[in-house]
Ligand code: HEM
């Protein structure tokens with residue numbers, strides 16, 4: 100029965116079919132690979148982070164992880180707490196707290212930030228991202 | 243209560259670790275002497291060999307104390323030899339390992355009336371030839387040796403369903419385990435519920451049994467739900483897998499058809 | 511389609527790929543009566559590619575440390591999206607490769623394709639077979655399950671039967687007195703880098719031998735002639751043959767599809783087929799589980815070791831058999847390839863396969 104259609108035409112049709120099936124199979128194989136490689140949800144994603152108030156000492160900086168990224172909490176004046184992302188806004192290095200100078204310095208290209216996260220100098224284009232802080236008893240709730 | 247479950251758990255693990263000791267058990271001096279004796283002094287050895295204790299490497303001295311490595315001192319009280327416990331001392335004797343069950347038993351009617359000859363452990367479970375416990379131990383013939391069967395029957399009825407459920411969940415977890423799923427956590431929960439269940443009815447109080455039974459069933463139900471969720475994922479995987487298998491076969495067949503078209507050209 | 515054409519032109523003008531296509535694919539002619547068994551080489555290449563892809567994916571989460579390996583596999587199976595799929599593809603894929611490898615070897619044996627100055631083709635193939643078994647053996651340890659641990663203990667222990675150096679050899683293989691973290695380290699390195707690299711090289715050499723000498727004529731049909739051997743190198747041509755690409759390649763592709771369907775069918779319908787219970791228990795060096803058996807393709811070796819009263823005789827017989835198989839083209843020198851004209855060979859062939867199956871089954875149930 101197939102002999103009615105000459106082989107070259109039949110092949111053309113069959114190859115089109117294979118093209119379709121192949122695309123389908125390729126997509127169906129790529130999907131698991133894509134899911135396998137997808138990033139894991141950041142630890143504690145979306146949740147608040149609690150830090151004991153006693154950890155955040157006046158004049159010192161307390162580094163912690165917030166939604167998978169480094170963050171820092173300070174007590175610039177007694178009883179006043181701030182929290183900032185510790186990721187430099189220039190190219191993503193983690194800023195270091197310089198206690199004597201009372202400011203953050205970025206070890207990568209010399210960016211400088213105030214204790215409130217404002218740019219004091221160097222290449223960073225914008226301030227460190229501030230995070231919300233609430234004092235709850237002897238706990239600081241961040242986020 | 244949860245502490246005693248913990249104890250029990252640790253003991254079970256300890257028992258598990260000493261498994262290979264089942265092989266060594268044959269070598270204790272207890273068995274060397276008593277194994278050759280006749281009657282009352284020798285019979286326990288053969289009975290013990292058939293028991294769940296033997297299967298788990300629990301040997302004479304694990305219950306009766308003494309020193310299983312020293313002929314002279316084997317049965318010396320100095321080495322903790324206990325010998326045959328008094329009738330009323332049996333619950334404490336067994337309860338050294340079966341902590342939770344003993345606790346519940348003593349608080350219950352049987353335990354309270356032990357001095358008046360109420361049933362204790364070995365009355366129902368037997369001693370040296372003890373087998374894995376089953377609900378069949380609660381039966382008209384045995385219970386009516388002392389009292390009417392009515393309430394025992396009620397207890398048994400309410401337990402049967404839970405027993406079946408426990409077995410089913412156990413099988414399900416085993417099946418998933420064999421497919422590579424981590425079921426440790428669920429298995430621990432099942433283990434806990436099974437312990438709770440086993441100790442519960444040793445208090446022999448119908449209302450209490452029913453009440454605790456309901457809570458055990460509730461927990462089992464939760465495990466069941468998790469199993470069902472995994473099963474439905476498995477079903478989904480199988481469905482998509484089947485689609486892929488069909489697609490590959492179809493593609494293969496189309497390739498063969500192309501080959502056939504070429505063959506016609508090659509011959510022509 | 512204009513841009514595509516332009517791109518093809520752009521590349522071809524610089525690299526002359528069309529020439530290669532014309533001479534090596536379209537112009538690569540196969541004998542007219544080439545049969546389906548000739549697709550197995552392509553199937554093997556496809557399956558190895560799949561093994562490499564899934565292997566690389568598994569490597570992203572696997573941790574080669576005896577404390578963590580088992581947990582990392584559990585993590586892959588339970589927590590990584592589709593981790594179970596890639597793990598199963600890799601583990602069961604290894605078994606399917608062994609099946610395809612045996613089929614390929616048995617078919618070239620039956621058609622005596624190792625004849626006609628194809629000793630190198632056979633030899634490279636034979637080394638590939640052994641290397642693949644090595645890959646299976648080293649890969650088996652990596653999950654650090656009870657099965658892994660004890661199968662490796664038993665397998666390495668067999669080397670102890672060799673006189674004089676045996677004991678030292680066992681420790682050398684393990685990297686210590688018993689299977690442990692050091693064993694895992696060396697098996698891991700060999701499994702993911704060492705052996706695959708060598709295997710790729712050998713596959714290249716194997717293909718080179720096949721193509722350089724020219725694919726053999728299937729020894730069937732009325733037109734088959736025993737080729738005469740000239741005293742110089744000659745490429746065996748099939749002037750009236752069919753183009754490898756696309757004419758025969760579509761058949762390769764069809765059989766590859768069927769093999770993958772078969773692999774998926776095991777994964778989704780009989781996932782437990784190659785996983786005994788001990789594969790799901792973490793390795794415990796102080797507790798040998800009952801019924802430890804090697805994988806099915808090692809059962810014959812395992813059972814021969816047990817049949818003979820002394821292990822050294824068993825090992826000797828295995829060694830002799832493997833040497834015989836490796837040197838077969840040098841031993842079997844006749845030019846005749848038609849099975850119908852080689853009754854002795856075919857009898858040995860069939861009996862050999864039956865013996866292999868019987869010993870394996872015996873090993874499985876003993
Ligand atoms: C990864 C493993 C292997 C790969 C990828 C492979 C690949 C191939 C390919 C592509 C061919 C040409 C087409 C065909 O006949 O299939 C071939 C031919 C051949 N292979 Fe293999 N092979 C492998 C293993 C083996 C083994 C284990 C042996 C024997 C011990 C072997 C012996 C031969 C022989 C003798 C031929 C020549 C067939 C002929 O010229 O007609 N190969 N192989």
Ligand code: FES
Nearest residue numbers: 187189190205210
């Ligand atoms: S990254 Fe911080 S200054 Fe460049």
